[in-house]
Amino acid sequence: MTRWSEEQVDTIIGLLLRWGVILSVTVVMAGGTWYLLRYGAAQPAYHVFRSEGHEGHPQALIQFGLLLLIATPIARVVFSIFAFAAQKDWAYVAITSAVLSILLYSLASAAI
Amino acid sequence: MTSIEFTGLIFLISGVAGFLGALTGLGGGVVITPALTLLFGVDIRYAIGATLVSVIATSSGAASAYVREGFSNIRVGMFLEMATTPGALLGAFLASKTPTHALAIIFGTVLLFSAFLSTRHREDEWGTGGPDRLATKLKMNSTYPTPAGRVPYTVQRVKTGFALMFGAGVISGLLGIGSGALKVIAMDQAMRLPFKVSTTTSNFMIGVTAAASAGIYLHRGYIDPVLAMPVMLGVLTGSVAGARLLAGAENRVLRLVFGIVVAVLAIEMIYSGFTGRI
Numbered sequence: 001m002t003r004w005s006e007e008q009v010d011t012i013i014g015l016l017l018r019w020g021v022i023l024s025v026t027v028v029m030a031g032g033t034w035y036l037l038r039y040g041a042a043q044p045a046y047h048v049f050r051s052e053g054h055e056g057h058p059q060a061l062i063q064f065g066l067l068l069l070i071a072t073p074i075a076r077v078v079f080s081i082f083a084f085a086a087q088k089d090w091a092y093v094a095i096t097s098a099v100l101s102i103l104l105y106s107l108a109s110a111a112i
Numbered sequence: 113m114t115s116i117e118f119t120g121l122i123f124l125i126s127g128v129a130g131f132l133g134a135l136t137g138l139g140g141g142v143v144i145t146p147a148l149t150l151l152f153g154v155d156i157r158y159a160i161g162a163t164l165v166s167v168i169a170t171s172s173g174a175a176s177a178y179v180r181e182g183f184s185n186i187r188v189g190m191f192l193e194m195a196t197t198p199g200a201l202l203g204a205f206l207a208s209k210t211p212t213h214a215l216a217i218i219f220g221t222v223l224l225f226s227a228f229l230s231t232r233h234r235e236d237e238w239g240t241g242g243p244d245r246l247a248t249k250l251k252m253n254s255t256y257p258t259p260a261g262r263v264p265y266t267v268q269r270v271k272t273g274f275a276l277m278f279g280a281g282v283i284s285g286l287l288g289i290g291s292g293a294l295k296v297i298a299m300d301q302a303m304r305l306p307f308k309v310s311t312t313t314s315n316f317m318i319g320v321t322a323a324a325s326a327g328i329y330l331h332r333g334y335i336d337p338v339l340a341m342p343v344m345l346g347v348l349t350g351s352v353a354g355a356r357l358l359a360g361a362e363n364r365v366l367r368l369v370f371g372i373v374v375a376v377l378a379i380e381m382i383y384s385g386f387t388g389r390i
Contacts, residue, residue, distance in 0.1 A: 006182075007182070009186075010182065013175075013176075014175075014176045014177070015176070016176075017172045017173070017175050017176035017319075018172075018173070018176035018177075020172060021169060021172050021173045021176070021348075024169070025169070025344075025345065025348065028341050028344060028345065029345065031337070031341070032119075032338075032341040032342070032345070035115075035338055035341075036115065036116050036119060039115055040114060040115050040116035041114050041115065041116070042114065042115045043113070043114065043115070044113070044115050044118045044338070044339075046148075046152065046153070046154040046155060046158050046336070046339060047153040047154060047155055048155065049155040049157050049158065049333075050333070051332060051333035059337045059338060060337075062337035062338065062340070062341050063337045066165055066330075066335060066337060066340060066344075069165065069168055069169055069172075069344070070168060070323050070326045070327070070330075072168070072172050072319070072323075073168065073171075073172055073319040073320045073322075073323045074320075074323055076172075076316075076319075076320070077190075077193075077320060080186065080190065089251070091250060091251075092187060092190060092250075095190055095191055095194060096190050098194055099190060099193045099194055099197055099320065102197040102198060102201065102324055103197065103320070103323055103324055103327075105201075105327075106197075106200075106201060106204075106323070106324050106325065106326065106327030106328055107326075107327040108327070109327050109328055109331045110326075110327040110328070110330035110331045
């Protein structure tokens with residue numbers, strides 16, 4: 001693996017974040033438009049909290065977009081692990097991996 | 113009100129929040145929950161879920177711009193993330209155990225505190241003492257770019273910063289906000305980082321911290337896709353517009369106005385929490 005300069009690492013991280021947000025926004029907008037086209041005349045009822053959530057395909061598409069959004073900072077952390085490893089900075093590989101494990105634990109609890 | 117009208121209104125309000133947040137540097141997410149709960153009667157759990165989503169969006173968007181300027185200190189950020197992310201997990205867990213009116217009171221109190229912080233005068237000394245041994249061992253001391261070239265700075269009181277960051281993480285997970293103000297304070301005042309380094313590093317940290325509580329929020333059903341959608345899109349649109357206008361804006365007056373608006377909302381939230389309206 002080639003040695004990246006700090007600047008190159010920063011640039012890649014910047015691109016990762018930007019495109020993660022753009023992709024997520026696109027999917028959320030698509031899902032949102034679909035939802036409104038189908039359910040736009042319905043009455044929202046957000047004063048009552050129901051933990052099981054609302055079912056439906058447009059909602060699932062929006063949810064997928066939201067997952068992409070949550071994945072964006074996680075992808076950034078994963079990339080940082082590789083960048084630190086390429087610089088042979090093992091202390092920070094360990095530190096960043098610890099952070100990643102917490103993020104993955106959180107995501108895993110959502111999947112269960 | 114139909115869903116499409118509701119969505120449109122939420123989008124507009126979120127846009128205003130994001131716009132003001134970007135102009136004042138305070139983050140728009142912080143007024144979304146009061147607006148949703150006080151104006152629309154939305155359950156506070158849905159509100160904090162939607163806000164958290166918008167926080168991840170704006171943080172990642174902003175960080176993508178700042179990271180290339182070379183101000184943020186990734187090592188300090190990553191190290192402190194070891195404190196904020198467990199804090200965020202704890203905060204999200206506590207949120208599920210806290211009755212909604214208590215959440216409202218806590219939210220209002222934190223909001224009031226943030227409003228107070230936003231009007232305080234900033235001091236600009238940094239890196240004057242000797243570096244923290246832990247900072248040197250973990251290669252945190254760095255440089256930041258100025259027109260005259262890169263200026264070195266040292267990082268101090270790493271352990272204090274770590275403890276403060278855990279607290280910031282708990283608040284972020286509990287209330288669905290970014291806690292950017294708290295993070296900047298910890299890095300700026302406790303760890304003596306130069307201001308621009310604190311703000312840019314905090315920016316990237318906010319997204320990672322929020323992602324840590326997001327999984328738990330999803331699991332508990334706090335993030336409703338149909339509500340989160342206009343909030344996320346609105347706040348993003350507003351903050352992009354606000355960031356564009358940042359160059360010519362008269363910030364001091366805006367900060368004061370925003371601070372007052374936030375304070376009023378905060379008091380309303382605390383009151384509503386006590387009267388059981390939320």
